[in-house]
Amino acid sequence: MVESAPAVELKGIWKRFPGVIANSDININVASGTVHAIVGENGAGKSTLMKILYGMQKADEGTITINGTELVFNSPADAIEAGIGMVHQHFMLADNFTVLENIVLGSEPKSGARLDFEKARKQISDIAAENGLLVNPDVLVSELGVGDRQRIEILKVLYRGAKILILDEPTAVLVPHEVDELFNTLRDLKREGLTVIFISHKLDEVLSIADEITVIRQGTTVGSVNPHTESVSARDLAEMMVGNELPTPLAVGDTIRDEVILEVKDLTVLAAGGKAIVDGVSFEIRAGEILGIAGVEGNGQAEILDALMGIESSTGVVTFKNEDVSHKSTRHRRELGIGFIPEDRQRQALMLEAPLWENRMLGHQTMAPNSKGFLLNPRGAKADTKRIVEEYDVRTPSIDVLASALSGGNQQKLIVGREMSGDPKLLIAAHPTRGVDVGAQAAIWDHIRNARQAGLAVLLVSADLDELIGLSDTIKVLLRGKFVADADPATVTPQELGTAMTGAGKAA
Amino acid sequence: MNLRRLGTSLIAPAIGIFISIAVTAVILKFIGASVTTVFSSMWTYGTSPHAMSLTLNLATTYFLSALAVAVGFKMNLFNIGVNGQYVLGALAAAVVGSNLHMVGFIAIPISILAAMIVGAAWAGIAAWLKVSRGVSEVISTIMLNFIAIGIISYIIVRTGIGTETSLNVRGTKLIPESGMLHGTAFLDPGTKVYGFFFVSIFIAIGYWFLLNRTRFGFDLRATGKSATAARTSGVESKRMAIVTMLLSGAIAGLVGLPYLLGETGSYNLNFPTDWGFTGIAIALLGRNNPLGIALGALLWAFLDISSGQLILEGVPREITTIMQGLIVIVVVMSYEIVRRNQVKSEQKNVAKALAKQEVAA
Numbered sequence: 060m061v062e063s064a065p066a067v068e069l070k071g072i073w074k075r076f077p078g079v080i081a082n083s084d085i086n087i088n089v090a091s092g093t094v095h096a097i098v099g100e101n102g103a104g105k106s107t108l109m110k111i112l113y114g115m116q117k118a119d120e121g122t123i124t125i126n127g128t129e130l131v132f133n134s135p136a137d138a139i140e141a142g143i144g145m146v147h148q149h150f151m152l153a154d155n156f157t158v159l160e161n162i163v164l165g166s167e168p169k170s171g172a173r174l175d176f177e178k179a180r181k182q183i184s185d186i187a188a189e190n191g192l193l194v195n196p197d198v199l200v201s202e203l204g205v206g207d208r209q210r211i212e213i214l215k216v217l218y219r220g221a222k223i224l225i226l227d228e229p230t231a232v233l234v235p236h237e238v239d240e241l242f243n244t245l246r247d248l249k250r251e252g253l254t255v256i257f258i259s260h261k262l263d264e265v266l267s268i269a270d271e272i273t274v275i276r277q278g279t280t281v282g283s284v285n286p287h288t289e290s291v292s293a294r295d296l297a298e299m300m301v302g303n304e305l306p307t308p309l310a311v312g313d314t315i316r317d318e319v320i321l322e323v324k325d326l327t328v329l330a331a332g333g334k335a336i337v338d339g340v341s342f343e344i345r346a347g348e349i350l351g352i353a354g355v356e357g358n359g360q361a362e363i364l365d366a367l368m369g370i371e372s373s374t375g376v377v378t379f380k381n382e383d384v385s386h387k388s389t390r391h392r393r394e395l396g397i398g399f400i401p402e403d404r405q406r407q408a409l410m411l412e413a414p415l416w417e418n419r420m421l422g423h424q425t426m427a428p429n430s431k432g433f434l435l436n437p438r439g440a441k442a443d444t445k446r447i448v449e450e451y452d453v454r455t456p457s458i459d460v461l462a463s464a465l466s467g468g469n470q471q472k473l474i475v476g477r478e479m480s481g482d483p484k485l486l487i488a489a490h491p492t493r494g495v496d497v498g499a500q501a502a503i504w505d506h507i508r509n510a511r512q513a514g515l516a517v518l519l520v521s522a523d524l525d526e527l528i529g530l531s532d533t534i535k536v537l538l539r540g541k542f543v544a545d546a547d548p549a550t551v552t553p554q555e556l557g558t559a560m561t562g563a564g565k566a567a
Numbered sequence: 568m569n570l571r572r573l574g575t576s577l578i579a580p581a582i583g584i585f586i587s588i589a590v591t592a593v594i595l596k597f598i599g600a601s602v603t604t605v606f607s608s609m610w611t612y613g614t615s616p617h618a619m620s621l622t623l624n625l626a627t628t629y630f631l632s633a634l635a636v637a638v639g640f641k642m643n644l645f646n647i648g649v650n651g652q653y654v655l656g657a658l659a660a661a662v663v664g665s666n667l668h669m670v671g672f673i674a675i676p677i678s679i680l681a682a683m684i685v686g687a688a689w690a691g692i693a694a695w696l697k698v699s700r701g702v703s704e705v706i707s708t709i710m711l712n713f714i715a716i717g718i719i720s721y722i723i724v725r726t727g728i729g730t731e732t733s734l735n736v737r738g739t740k741l742i743p744e745s746g747m748l749h750g751t752a753f754l755d756p757g758t759k760v761y762g763f764f765f766v767s768i769f770i771a772i773g774y775w776f777l778l779n780r781t782r783f784g785f786d787l788r789a790t791g792k793s794a795t796a797a798r799t800s801g802v803e804s805k806r807m808a809i810v811t812m813l814l815s816g817a818i819a820g821l822v823g824l825p826y827l828l829g830e831t832g833s834y835n836l837n838f839p840t841d842w843g844f845t846g847i848a849i850a851l852l853g854r855n856n857p858l859g860i861a862l863g864a865l866l867w868a869f870l871d872i873s874s875g876q877l878i879l880e881g882v883p884r885e886i887t888t889i890m891q892g893l894i895v896i897v898v899v900m901s902y903e904i905v906r907r908n909q910v911k912s913e914q915k916n917v918a919k920a921l922a923k924q925e926v927a928a
Contacts, residue, residue, distance in 0.1 A: 070872060076918075089773075178724075368799070370798060370799060388801065388803060389798070389799070389801040389803075390801030390802075391801075392801075393801050399799065401799055403795075405792065406795045406796065407795050407796055407798075407799040408799065409793070409796055410789055410792040410793050410796055411787075411792075411793070412792055412910070413789075413792055417785075420785060421789060421796060421797075421800045422799065422800035422801060423800075424782050424784060424785050424786065424789075424800065425801075430782050430785075431785070433598075433781055433782055434780055434781055434782070435779075435780050435782060435784075435785055437780075454921050455917060455921075456917055456920035456921065457918070457920075460913055460916075461910065461913055461916070462918055463910055463913075464910070464913045464914045464917040465917065469919075532590060550923075
């Protein structure tokens with residue numbers, strides 16, 4: 060490798076948020092012309108770090124050095140100026156614009172007052188050819204799939220002259236062959252002398268593409284490895300990510316009873332265009348059973364959960380405790396005893412600008428202790444909020460503070476505590492411990508396991524495969540809206556499960 | 568903590584009033600008027616028992632109008648059609664009331680009910696368009712205002728409902744004395760404070776109770792705070808939009824009644840038709856809170872009434888319109904600033920309190 064200053068050097072980065080230290084003493088060296096992966100659990104502080112590097116947030120302490128020059132970024136514009144480009148996990152494209160228009164949007168080539176599309180078209184096709192990013196510049200973005208959209212995002216930052224690319228969880232939304240294409244693109248970019256920073260928590264992918272891997276745990280860098288020179292396995296990385304403890308939620312004993320709590324037949328959810336996002340899914344969950352759904356994000360798991368709660372319209376038959384609830388309202392389903400921990404807690408599970416005790420009522424506003432008949436019972440809700448704060452270790456000075464004042468992990472603990480209240484018969488949970496620290500994670504697992512012991516049925520969706528394997532009694536693998544494989548949590552490894560999720564092979 | 572919240576919610580209006588007085592002073596100076604004379608004569612007249620009675624009467628009207636708007640605002644539903652709803656409501660009450668010859672405690676509630684039903688029905692058209700056809704309620708309610716005024720002109724000019732009243736203006740028959748709510752003259756012996764002033768106090772309490780102590784109120788507030796979270800919690804957004812719009816229309820139907828039942832006794836073509844827009848401004852001022860709205864309505868009415876004095880000083884009375892506009896703009900801006908600071912400072916306080924706990928542990 061050429062001897063030169065590292066493309067990116069982060070030194071002693073600290074970032075504190077109310078109630079949580081997101082980054083503490085982060086040190087990373089990214090060599091020029093390499094693919095550098097940054098791995099860590101959800102909530103380990105990867106996103107914050109990247110926001111700092113991209114100028115979206117300012118570090119409290121520490122320095123950023125780009126190609127040997129120490130710089131201060133006050134906004135993304137400064138970072139772009141320094142040659143840094145960010146490809147966000149969620150694409151930011153205008154659907155009703157063409158590819159070309161999307162790429163130039165915000166930095167349009169002008170000749171006089173006129174938009175010079177011909178010049179832009181030439182420039183873009185040059186960049187695209189150099190990097191093997193094949194897209195037709197004149198189609199509407201709305202007609203393109205996820206892989207193409209991602210290529211447009213990459214072209215967008217290259218068009219703006221980026222030499223250092225940050226890709227935030229780029230594979231989360233991709234199917235396997237798209238992942239392969241992306242990796243080919245990254246190799247091309249590297250050959251062109253560009254530097255790629257690749258954020259991920261999928262260790263197999265990281266091992267196959269990265270020249271160097273930095274591991275972040277609880278906000279700090281715990282080490283770097285070079286997979287070309289050192290022999291390192293996904294397991295080694297996982298251990299670095301979670302520390303020595305490796306808290307695996309071991310399933311205890313067989314608690315499955317005969318009573319079927321939830322029976323789902325031919326559940327289908329159609330997207331706006333008429334394509335099936337959930338395609339004729341059937342399963343049942345018994346009392347005391349935890350059914351895990353494994354799948355790459357965006358393969359229909361969110362839609363299954365929303366359909367089961369009656370939030371998303373669907374066809375098929377959903378039977379809860381021998382009652383057909385297919386056409387029942389969300390409120391009715393909740394009153395029957397279904398708890399719901401949605402995927403996006405801030406949008407779906409909280410009123411951020413309301414006090415904790417009002418958030419305690421949300422979703423349970425028709426039930427004791429929050430209301431009696433048509434009247435609310437603030438006193439009852441407050442008392443029960445105090446109980447949840449105690450039992451679930453929600454770190455807050457009072458139950459009168461606004462939900463927005465809590466850290467993400469504490470918000471999640473409040474939500475889990477709320478949804479486990481009132482003796483539910485079924486818990487539908489998406490990523491119940493996402494963003495929660497390790498200790499609280501174990502506590503939430505205990506709560507769920509204890510409830511299962513008492514007969515709770517659980518439908519669990521989690522991106523954390525260790526959590527999924529450790530908690531579930533049965534695992535089903537979801538791919539493009541269909542169950543494609545079953546896995547036995549007693550024998551399956553995260554690696555096997557990960558392979559099955561991408562449709563590449565069959566799980567044990 | 569709650570005392571502090573109350574304190575911070577009073578900061579914004581205080582800033583608004585201060586800045587608007589300051590700017591108005593500059594304008595007065597600019598047009599060559601004596602600042603102190605103008606303000607002191609407004610104050611002297613505005614605080615006289617006669618003017619205060621008039622202020623209470625006008626404030627009652629504004630209060631109801633703002634309440635109608637506020638109930639929609641609480642769930643991000645914008646009822647801009649209070650004007651249309653209240654003129655139709657007032658007409659309905661006038662027609663029903665003038666044909667009822669019964670004792671007051673039966674006739675008056677029936678008139679009130681008629682106004683509420685018609686107001687709600689008119690708002691219901693916008694609600695139905697919204698949930699069934701996705702028409703923005705902002706557009707439909709504005710358009711319905713024009714239609715309502717047109718319908719009323721037609722009814723009064725072209726149908727038997729309208730007759731020639733005194734003062735040479737067409738209107739409905741007079742409501743019999745027993746069906747009126749003239750009120751009592753408790754401040755100034757010559758000026759009655761409308762009976763609806765007292766009715767409004769009960770309506771304010773009812774509004775507060777409905778929003779803060781009932782499940783319906785919780786669903787409504789939850790929808791306003793986060794539509795997605797409310798949906799996930801089991802609130803049916805379409806049903807909620809319809810019910811809230813009907814409720815807003817029903818309250819709007821009352822807006823013309825203080826004046827109708829306290830003063831004219833007849834809906835005629837001179838009946839004011841723009842109290843609904845004032846309601847929007849006051850709902851913003853009062854942050855959809857009944858107490859805040861009451862204070863805002865009093866302030867607004869005070870400025871309106873005391874501005875009558877400006878002509879005597881040789882100053883155009885439109886100066887108060889400028890004041891009112893400034894107050895709203897400044898207050899809305901400062902609310903947002905105060906709110907952001909509040910969220911931030913609360914996050915900081917929580918972090919601080921937790922850090923202390925950890926040290927203690």
